[in-house]
Amino acid sequence: MNLQLTEQQEMLRAMARSFAEGEIAPIAHTIDAEEKIPDSLRKKLRDSNFFALLIPEEYGGVGVDAVGYVIVMEELARASAAVAITVSVHNSVAAGPIAKFGTDAQKSCWLPRLAKQWLGAFALTEPGSGSDSAALTTRAERRGEEYVLNGSKTFVTNGKYADVFVLLARTSQEQKHRGITAFLIERNAPGLKIGKNIDKMGIRGSDTVELVLEDCRVPAKNRLHDEGRGFRVAMQTLDGGRIGVAAQALGIAQASLDAASRYARDRYQFGHPIGDFQAIQWMIAEMRTEIEGARLLTLQAAWMKDQDIPYGPYASMAKLKASAVARMAADRAVQIHGGYGYTKEFAVERYYRDAKVTELYEGTSEIQRIVIANSVLHPKDGKGTT
Ligand SMILES: Cc1cc2nc3c(=O)[nH]c(=O)nc-3n(C[C@H](O)[C@H](O)[C@H](O)COP(=O)(O)OP(=O)(O)OC[C@H]3O[C@@H](n4cnc5c(N)ncnc54)[C@H](O)[C@@H]3O)c2cc1C
The missing domain is CATH 2.40.110.10 (Butyryl-CoA Dehydrogenase, subunit A, domain 2)
Incomplete structure (x- = not known):
């Protein structure tokens, strides 16, 4: 596995980051407060092809690979986890199963519309x-x-x-x-x-x-x-979806670290920036290390998917780890902000609420543990995955 992102993947990250910072981050608080993604942002997401990411090019989509998808999802979630999941559900658990299991007629009927116009x-x-x-x-x-x-x-x-x-x-x-x-x-x-x-x-x-x-x-x-094949459709769909949720969790965790480190530099107590205190430094160091570990697991699961290597338990490990890291990082970010972290004035309050769901949907953390344990105890190839 090559840990170096390709030039194309770097470009994808730059494009997604620029969109997220320019179009989503400035209104992320309002999206949360008003419980709605404005139509204008939906249109911009659509025009910038975010709803076409996983749809094959022959059906009018962008056809990014799973690694590229993780990169984009993390950037969107770093600005707004709500926007990221809207895009993720559409791509990975709505368009995804049509692309994978649909007949030619079904793909021709729905995928071009999902790429350009429809929501799934x-x-x-x-x-x-x-x-x-x-x-x-x-x-x-x-x-x-x-x-x-x-x-x-x-x-x-x-x-x-x-x-x-x-x-x-x-x-x-x-x-x-x-x-x-x-x-x-x-x-x-x-x-x-x-x-x-x-x-x-x-x-x-x-x-x-x-x-x-x-x-x-x-x-x-x-x-x-x-x-009679629907359960298989659902489970294989969720394997892919879990990589998307892991990427969403990474975005929340990274946003928490960004906010916490900014605040640690700016906030003075006892005559020092609070980032001078070892207690704060240790929290920052733990957040950074855990995020890097979760990112590697998530990229590994995505890379395996791209290589057509069975990746189900790896998607579960990525989601289990990244969601726990998101919750930990958001918690530490609130802690570093002190009382202000508990107010709506700072985004860390939103990260704290948003992080929890990544441990619940597309299979709870308990269900991920069952999948992972089964892959070790009852491997399909008889050899185990360890
Ligand atoms: C915001 C949000 C969006 C969602 N979006 C979608 C969506 O788009 N489409 C969709 O179909 N679903 C969606 N879901 C549903 C989600 O996938 C389920 O909530 C999740 O799978 C858990 O099911 P449940 O809530 O019924 O909990 P339950 O299954 O009732 O679980 C309750 C608790 O028991 C634990 N538990 C259950 N069985 C076991 C076991 N065998 N061993 C150990 N512990 C166990 C669980 O881990 C959990 O802690 C969404 C959920 C949320 C919160």
Whole structure:
């Protein structure tokens, strides 16, 4: 593995950083306070191709590799974790499975629109099934050339504005995992209702909604992959998504370190900048070291994905580590800011709230540990990963 970024990757970082610092950072506080990404910023993100990142070039996308994607996601999240997750869900868990599992007709139908115009969402979680996602109960019954879906989904990121949903439903009651099928459901599908908005602790600028499906009719041609293969679609989609969340966590952690070190230089107590005190230096040193370690793990998982090497447990390790580092770094950043870190005047308060979710979505830290432990104890190749 070459640890040197290519010239193209460096350019991608410079472009993403310049966009994030110029267009997102100045309004990140307002996005959080008003719980909305302004339409003008959505348009700029769209015009700068952030919603086309993972879509292959032949379908009008940019087709960046996973390493490039991590670099961009970290830069966006450094300015606003809410904006980063909006872009990440669209690319990696909505457009991603269409690109990977879609038929030529499905790819030609949806990917160009997702690259240029539409927003995507991913609906797996239900009120009764979170970590145990294979226990989902939304039913899809085949009737002629349609499926009729009934049930509900929750925690759907981007759901308020999404034009198309990758949605998982049960087509067989007999089998748990193999009874699940993936569908592509357009926003105007008859019987699909966008439900209540979920009021959250952090990433408040990212919309999260419930969905209700009442006799929702979906053409059979909108089935993604075969009947009974939906759980596989979902799990492989989440493997990739976890690298994106790890990158998001890195961005929050790096923003926390940037803010903490700035404040440590500027804030005087006892006649010295607080950065002169060893207690503060140790916190900064720990933050820096942990961030570098988490970044290496995240880039490794992304590099493995690019090389087509099985990377599932590495994506879990990256997410587990980077999310813990984000929470630690945001906590230390608030500590270094003292009482001011607890106020809305400083961005570290937002980082502290935003960091937590990276330990929860796209599989909690407990679920990542299960994936990692299984890869060691029950390796698929019989050799183990250690
Ligand atoms: C802001 C936000 C956005 C989200 N966006 C999406 C989205 O776009 N699409 C989507 O489908 N979902 C989304 N989710 C849902 C998210 O993926 C789930 O919340 C997550 O998978 C956990 O499920 P749960 O909340 O039902 O918790 P539960 O599964 O009920 O877990 C509760 C606790 O028990 C632990 N636990 C559960 N099972 C085990 C076990 N076997 N061993 C040890 N511990 C266990 C968990 O780790 C957790 O600590 C989002 C969630 C949030 C908060």
